[in-house]
Each structure stands twice: as C-alpha cells, then as structure tokens.
Amino acid sequence: MNRQLCRIERILLVIQFRTFKMQTPRPLVFCGPSGSGKSTLVKRLMTNFPDRFGFTVSHTTRAPRPGEINGQHYYFTDKETMRKALENGEFIEHAVFSGNTYGTSYKTIEDVTKQGKIVLMDIDMEGVKQVKNTALKPWCVFVQPPSMDELRTRLVERQTESPESLEKRMAKAHEEISFGLEPNNFDKIIVNDNLLRAYEELEKFVIENVLTHDN
Numbered sequence: 001m002n003r004q005l006c007r008i009e010r011i012l013l014v015i016q017f018r019t020f021k022m023q024t025p026r027p028l029v030f031c032g033p034s035g036s037g038k039s040t041l042v043k044r045l046m047t048n049f050p051d052r053f054g055f056t057v058s059h060t061t062r063a064p065r066p067g068e069i070n071g072q073h074y075y076f077t078d079k080e081t082m083r084k085a086l087e088n089g090e091f092i093e094h095a096v097f098s099g100n101t102y103g104t105s106y107k108t109i110e111d112v113t114k115q116g117k118i119v120l121m122d123i124d125m126e127g128v129k130q131v132k133n134t135a136l137k138p139w140c141v142f143v144q145p146p147s148m149d150e151l152r153t154r155l156v157e158r159q160t161e162s163p164e165s166l167e168k169r170m171a172k173a174h175e176e177i178s179f180g181l182e183p184n185n186f187d188k189i190i191v192n193d194n195l196l197r198a199y200e201e202l203e204k205f206v207i208e209n210v211l212t213h214d215n
C-alpha cells in the first residue's frame, strides 16, 4: 500500500512539475546600465514577437517623466503604498535607486503568464540577484554599452536626465558593468554598439534558447 502511494505521489509530482513548466516558461530578464539601450532592444523584440512576450510593468515611487503613462511605462505609486506592498510580500524583486523604489509585483508576472506569454522584465542589478535563483529560472541578458563615453552621450542626447541624475547613472554604471561581466551572472551579454547588429544577436539568442520548446 505504501509503495503504491509513493508511486502515485511521484506520478502526481511529475504531472505537477510538467504543468508548472507548461504554465510558466522561463522569463527573459534584461539588465544593464541606464542608457545602454535595454528599452530600445526590448521594444524591437516585442514588435517582432508580439504574441510571444508580455512586458511586466514595474512599480515605481519616482515621478512620471513627460509622456509616461501609468500602467504602460510604470505603475506610479507613493512611498507609503509601496512600503506596505513590500511588507506584504507582493514583490518578487525590488531595488532602491536615487531615493526611489522600483519593483516587479507577482501580480504583473501572473497577468502575463495568464495570457500565455513569456514574461519579459527590465530590472536592475539588485533585482537580477533576487530573481536569478527563484523557481522562475529566468534567462538573463546583460546589455553592455560600447564605452562609458558613448553611454554618457546617449544619456545626454536622450534629454531625460538632469546633470545630477546623469552623474548618478554614470557612477552606478561602473558597478553594473563589473556585475554584468562577472562570469555566470548572465546567460548572454550583448554589446549595444550598432543597434541593428546588437538586435540581430539578441534575436538569435532568443530564438535558439528562450523560444525553444523545452523552455
């Protein structure tokens, strides 16, 4: 009887595991210094594979930039609400940057998964450390700027940063690049020199790994 039960339990476990795998394919996580081109690459990927990927919208306590839409670019929230939600364990990852908290809620991951899409996340280094070893087993891609000078130029030309926030982003970039280039931290490193070339390299990685049947 006991042996029989063990066998049934084992079969149930296998079914459960298979169902879990079927429901939650490995997410695709992007990380890289601010201005390295994550959003640009992600946007292209989403345009080319609209039915396959769903972007998880992060929460943030920072103020919206001109043109940013709540629920599309971020869920804009206040510090107290965010603090309570974190306390309730509603976030799979979060990080503080420049006095503001950013995070991905379990709810947004669930929303994407329910649509039958692969979760796509754009998160910072601290967030990667938190999601890397979860059961989600994400594919992690690091977007590397071609040089620090080029990174600065792109941030300046984007015209989204004050001189102060520009310096903060540049200072953080050094640390992020060291983390990005450390062996085994990422499954793929893309140097975003030429956008077309970088995108093609990303797409090849995605097709050969993230979109394979056993993902």
Ligand SMILES: Nc1ncnc2c1ncn2[C@@H]1O[C@H](COP(=O)(O)OP(=O)(O)OP(=O)(O)O)[C@@H](O)[C@H]1O
Pocket (backbone or CB within 6 Å): 032, 033, 034, 035, 036, 037, 038, 039, 040, 041, 154, 155, 157, 158, 192, 193, 194, 195, 196, 198
């Ligand atoms: N390969 C490239 N060559 C030249 N410019 C680029 C390239 N990739 C991105 N850019 C430009 O660099 C700027 C920064 O890119 P983007 O906003 O995608 O960076 P990001 O990593 O998403 O930044 P953040 O983390 O601050 O959101 C944008 O103005 C974008 O158009």
